[in-house]
Amino acid sequence: MLGVALLVFREVMEAALIVSIVCAATRGVARRGWFVTAGIGLGVAGALLVAMGADLIARFASGSGQEIFNACVLLFAVVMIGWHVVWMSKHGRESAQHMDAIGSAVRVGSSSLTLLLAVVAIAVLREGSEVVLFIYGMAIGGIGAAGLTGGIALGVGSGALLGFALYFGLLRIPMKHFFKVTNWMLVLLASGLASTAARFLVQGNLLPSWGSQVWDTSWLLSNGSLAGQTLGILIGYDASPTGLQFVFYATTLLLLVVGMQRVGRASPSPASRMRSQPPDPTTESLR
Amino acid sequence: MRHVLFFTAPVLLALAASTAVARDLPEYKLVIKNHIYQPSELKVPAGVKFKLIVHNEDATPEEFESTDLNREKIVLPKSSSLVYLGPLRAGHYKFFGDFHPDTAQGRLIVE
Numbered sequence: 001m002l003g004v005a006l007l008v009f010r011e012v013m014e015a016a017l018i019v020s021i022v023c024a025a026t027r028g029v030a031r032r033g034w035f036v037t038a039g040i041g042l043g044v045a046g047a048l049l050v051a052m053g054a055d056l057i058a059r060f061a062s063g064s065g066q067e068i069f070n071a072c073v074l075l076f077a078v079v080m081i082g083w084h085v086v087w088m089s090k091h092g093r094e095s096a097q098h099m100d101a102i103g104s105a106v107r108v109g110s111s112s113l114t115l116l117l118a119v120v121a122i123a124v125l126r127e128g129s130e131v132v133l134f135i136y137g138m139a140i141g142g143i144g145a146a147g148l149t150g151g152i153a154l155g156v157g158s159g160a161l162l163g164f165a166l167y168f169g170l171l172r173i174p175m176k177h178f179f180k181v182t183n184w185m186l187v188l189l190a191s192g193l194a195s196t197a198a199r200f201l202v203q204g205n206l207l208p209s210w211g212s213q214v215w216d217t218s219w220l221l222s223n224g225s226l227a228g229q230t231l232g233i234l235i236g237y238d239a240s241p242t243g244l245q246f247v248f249y250a251t252t253l254l255l256l257v258v259g260m261q262r263v264g265r266a267s268p269s270p271a272s273r274m275r276s277q278p279p280d281p282t283t284e285s286l287r
Numbered sequence: 288m289r290h291v292l293f294f295t296a297p298v299l300l301a302l303a304a305s306t307a308v309a310r311d312l313p314e315y316k317l318v319i320k321n322h323i324y325q326p327s328e329l330k331v332p333a334g335v336k337f338k339l340i341v342h343n344e345d346a347t348p349e350e351f352e353s354t355d356l357n358r359e360k361i362v363l364p365k366s367s368s369l370v371y372l373g374p375l376r377a378g379h380y381k382f383f384g385d386f387h388p389d390t391a392q393g394r395l396i397v398e
Contacts, residue, residue, distance in 0.1 A: 003389065054348070055363055063369040066360055130350065133361060134386045137347030203358055205371040212336075212374050224354035240357065 001147040001154070007134055008155025010229070011127040015043075016163025017233050018123040021189055024170040025084075025182035026112040035116045042117070043124025050125060051132035067204030070126070074197035077122045081190040082256050084115040085183055089264040183260070185234070191252040192236020198248035199241075210243030312371075313337045317351075319362065320344045322387035330396045333377040342367040349391065353382035356395065373397075 019036070026032055050057070050069075057065040138148055173181050201207040218239035221228045231237035236249055315337060318325045322345060331337060341351045343362040351368060352359045356375075362368040375397045384391025 007385065054361060055366075058361070058363055058366070058368065063367075066368075130361070130385075133348045133350075137349070137364075137386055140347050199357055203360070203371060212372075213376055216376075218355065222354060223357065228354075238357065242357075 001151040004151025005154035009159045011131050012159025015123040015127040016159050020163040020167035022119050029112045035113045039117045039120025042121040046125035047128025050129035064204030067200040071197040071200040074193045078190045078194045080118045086259040089260040187256045188235040191249045194252040195236045195245040195249040198245040213240045216240040317341045322390045324393035327393040333397045334374045336373040339370045350385035352385040355380040
């Protein structure tokens with residue numbers, strides 16, 4: 001039972017940390033609870049489908065189907081988060097003169113709700129499909145129903161508890177800095193997910209590694225430790241990344257920071273926007 | 288349109304180049320039987336890129352995983368999975384089966 005609980009906990013923890021950051025970042029958005037629930041539901045359904053189709057995915061692209069699937073799903077999450085963060089920086093500033101931060105968050109409802117639904121579903125789907133395959137194996141292996149359900153309950157419960165702890169911890173951040181902090185957390189989360197996508201692309205030999213072990217800090221903090229794993233999810237920590245992972249991480253970070261600043265600066269207020277000269281095509285294409 | 292080409296061209300080139308050399312890579316094999324890796328210690332040369340084929344003879348799925356090597360891949364029952372690795376620095380790298388970590392343990396010895 002403890003073995004089951006441990007694996008389920010580690011998978012649920014990964015999803016729960018991501019879900020709680022996204023929930024914090026969309027604080028104050030109306031109908032948020034429904035979208036989180038729908039995202040979890042979609043994710044669970046998707047996890048079952050992916051587990052059932054694992055054989056199909058495995059055979060796809062001469063054996064690199066798993067890697068392609070994971071990379072695509074991760075990069076989609078990166079785009080969703082990136083879109084939200086850049087959009088948020090525009091509308092956050094636009095309404096800053098009239099409303100408090102919560103008010104502006106309510107106004108970015110549409111982007112936030114799509115983000116919530118998609119990212120929650122993706123996080124649950126990725127980790128969930130592994131849990132489903134694991135449980136399937138355990139059930140065949142002849143573990144008792146009591147041990148299995150007990151282990152799952154314990155694992156899901158403790159993983160979710162960790163997610164709630166992070167969420168309520170984040171809520172304690174003063175309102176003045178709140179969305180600044182959650183936005184930065186989203187930026188680092190997205191960069192980390194991009195780096196993980198790169199790792200899968202290298203694992204499947206779909207892209208060159210550009211140096212397979214650029215540095216090694218496993219003596220300081222290994223990927224396998226709980227702290228290493230947690231930081232891996234939150235900020236994309238990797239003890240010995242490939243060059244390509246570094247490039248994906250840095251590119252995402254740079255694009256989002258520049259995007260946030262350019263879009264944020266491009267629209268200070270409706271009045272000054274009317275007076276300003278036509279925007280150059282490069283910033284225009286960013287929208 | 289030119290921007291799109293500018294970004295995708297190097298990726299496509301790299302993709303073509305990497306798949307072209309994949310066929311000539313040396314292969315190493317691991318077998319999972321009764322949730323145990325055979326062999327539990329696998330020797331590979333340092334500084335060489337290679338393919339690792341993990342074959343699962345059990346009736347249950349396994350996940351080949353290594354935090355040292357940064358790899359994770361599901362290996363379905365009675366089938367094989369392919370993982371690309373390296374070039375690696377000399378050293379010992381642990382790997383395990385994520386679904387049966389009590390018994391499925393092994394080391395890659397790179398020298």
